[in-house]
Amino acid sequence: MSTTTLFEEPGPRARRRNRALEVASWLIAAGAAYLVIRTLNKSGAFDAAAWQPFAQWGVWKQLGLGLLNNLRAAVVGMLLSMFFGCFLGWGLLSKRKIVRNPCRVFTDIFNGVPILLLLFFISLVLPSWGLPLSDFWFLVIALSLYSSAVVGDLVRAGVLALPRGESEAAAALGFSEIQSMWLILLPQALRLMSPALVSQMVIVFKGTTLAFVLGGYFDLLRSATVLGAYYSRSLLQAQVIAAIAFMLINIVLSQIASAIDRKEKQRYGAQPVALDELDTNRAATLLAR
Amino acid sequence: MSFLLPHLGEFAWGIAFTIGLVVLGWLGAMILGSVLAIMRVSPIRAARIAAAAYILVFRNIPIPVQMVLFVFGFPLLGIVFPLFPSAVIVLIAYHASFVCETLRSGLNTVAAGELEAIRTLGFTPFGTMRHLVLPQAFAAVVQPMGNVLILLVKNTSVAAIVGVAELTFTADKVAIEEVQAFIVLGGAALAYVVICIVLKRFVSLLERRVAFSK
Numbered sequence: 001m002s003t004t005t006l007f008e009e010p011g012p013r014a015r016r017r018n019r020a021l022e023v024a025s026w027l028i029a030a031g032a033a034y035l036v037i038r039t040l041n042k043s044g045a046f047d048a049a050a051w052q053p054f055a056q057w058g059v060w061k062q063l064g065l066g067l068l069n070n071l072r073a074a075v076v077g078m079l080l081s082m083f084f085g086c087f088l089g090w091g092l093l094s095k096r097k098i099v100r101n102p103c104r105v106f107t108d109i110f111n112g113v114p115i116l117l118l119l120f121f122i123s124l125v126l127p128s129w130g131l132p133l134s135d136f137w138f139l140v141i142a143l144s145l146y147s148s149a150v151v152g153d154l155v156r157a158g159v160l161a162l163p164r165g166e167s168e169a170a171a172a173l174g175f176s177e178i179q180s181m182w183l184i185l186l187p188q189a190l191r192l193m194s195p196a197l198v199s200q201m202v203i204v205f206k207g208t209t210l211a212f213v214l215g216g217y218f219d220l221l222r223s224a225t226v227l228g229a230y231y232s233r234s235l236l237q238a239q240v241i242a243a244i245a246f247m248l249i250n251i252v253l254s255q256i257a258s259a260i261d262r263k264e265k266q267r268y269g270a271q272p273v274a275l276d277e278l279d280t281n282r283a284a285t286l287l288a289r
Numbered sequence: 290m291s292f293l294l295p296h297l298g299e300f301a302w303g304i305a306f307t308i309g310l311v312v313l314g315w316l317g318a319m320i321l322g323s324v325l326a327i328m329r330v331s332p333i334r335a336a337r338i339a340a341a342a343y344i345l346v347f348r349n350i351p352i353p354v355q356m357v358l359f360v361f362g363f364p365l366l367g368i369v370f371p372l373f374p375s376a377v378i379v380l381i382a383y384h385a386s387f388v389c390e391t392l393r394s395g396l397n398t399v400a401a402g403e404l405e406a407i408r409t410l411g412f413t414p415f416g417t418m419r420h421l422v423l424p425q426a427f428a429a430v431v432q433p434m435g436n437v438l439i440l441l442v443k444n445t446s447v448a449a450i451v452g453v454a455e456l457t458f459t460a461d462k463v464a465i466e467e468v469q470a471f472i473v474l475g476g477a478a479l480a481y482v483v484i485c486i487v488l489k490r491f492v493s494l495l496e497r498r499v500a501f502s503k
Contacts, residue, residue: 018333043365112484121475125471209351246354
């Protein structure tokens with residue numbers, strides 16, 4: 001706990017009071033846990049019949065395939081958005097207005113539109129334009145449109161955070177603008193932004209669950225719900241397992257992000273790197289100043 | 290554009306539902322998030338652990354999963370709410386964890402030396418909070434809070450998954466009925482973009498004002 005400086009080292013009276021409060025809050029927590037378990041038990045959530053289907057290998061296989069589908073969409077979406085995000089960040093840094101302004105409009109639009117609306121839009125509009133892609137690609141396109149806008153802003157912020165001397169030295173050594181960006185600025189910026197990119201991966205991974213509305217792509221949430229349709233007693237169990245799986249993967253990814261963050265900080269001293277869904281935006285605005 | 294006329298009422302309701310979700314969700318998330326933040330920095334270990342566990346769980350489960358679980362799964366336990374309130378509850382549960390983390394990062398901006406100084410001056414814990422910690426924490430937190438608000442606006446669309454007739458849901462329905470996906474959904478997207486840009490402007494205005502008071 002890093003915020004213990006907010007209160008003083010307690011004296012004897014405060015310590016007694018704190019101990020009483022501590023006991024009281026443990027009692028409240030225990031009571032709440034008891035209530036939850038009683039509700040679960042009363043509606044038969046712990047019954048053997050409800051957990052019966054999970055004794056079958058096929059059920060776990062279906063759930064696992066669902067999770068794999070989530071991961072596949074997230075990885076493809078993330079790779080695509082990193083690819084396009086680099087170009088977008090480059091465009092955002094351009095000195096020419098005719099390049100910069102369209103890029104700004106693109107990031108503003110796709111930062112502001114909910115991914116679900118984007119998904120509806122793409123899955124209805126692309127087929128009407130004669131592009132009947134699979135639901136997987138609808139999902140990936142929606143996610144990467146949104147995510148490349150974010151990555152574009154991050155790349156821009158990352159390049160701006162580099163010392164000016166980097167690009168000046170590159171120019172002095174006779175590198176062209178493209179070479180200096182590609183060989184010198186971009187690799188360093190990506191490194192600086194790597195924790196933020198992993199956090200962006202978490203956001204994209206969370207976004208893949210929106211495939212629930214498509215119906216043609218069996219992500220984990222959909223698999224769990226379909227399972228519940230077959231074994232009507234196990235719907236809740238399947239969905240809770242899905243939720244826990246998502247939670248664990250997100251926790252692992254966040255841990256990786258903060259581990260990279262710590263390592264980079266050790267190497268370079270305190271660097272302005274963003275760490276989560278909100279901080280990506282904040283860091284971008286902070287660095288842009 | 291005449292095909293839109295019979296749907297104007299639906300769109301008005303859709304926008305009203307979206308605004309309702311945003312307002313109620315924001316109020317609830319602020320309240321719950323503040324309580325969690327207080328628990329998170331309190332000297333009582335049980336409260337700290339409970340708040341940390343809440344954040345770990347609710348922040349890492351994607352909001353569509355929470356929405357589906359609450360609306361389709363929980364009725365099996367006898368926990369049934371009407372659609373709109375359940376969407377509000379899920380939005381609050383998810384965003385409260387972000388509000389809490391943001392507030393906590395604001396509390397952390399207060400330097401330890403200042404706290405020691407104010408204690409030496411004989412301020413009570415409440416006075417310390419009131420005159421030193423909270424003013425600085427709120428000032429530091431305006432911009433990130435604005436980002437949470439924008440996140441909330443965008444996440445209200447997730448309520449469409451379970452059938453709350455808010456803007457995204459209405460737009461999708463009308464787009465399918467009238468086979469005019471590009472115009473209808475594009476218009477709805479524009480509405481969200483405008484809301485987000487207006488909110489961003491407002492937040493940076495507020496932040497500038499707060500920055501002067503610092």
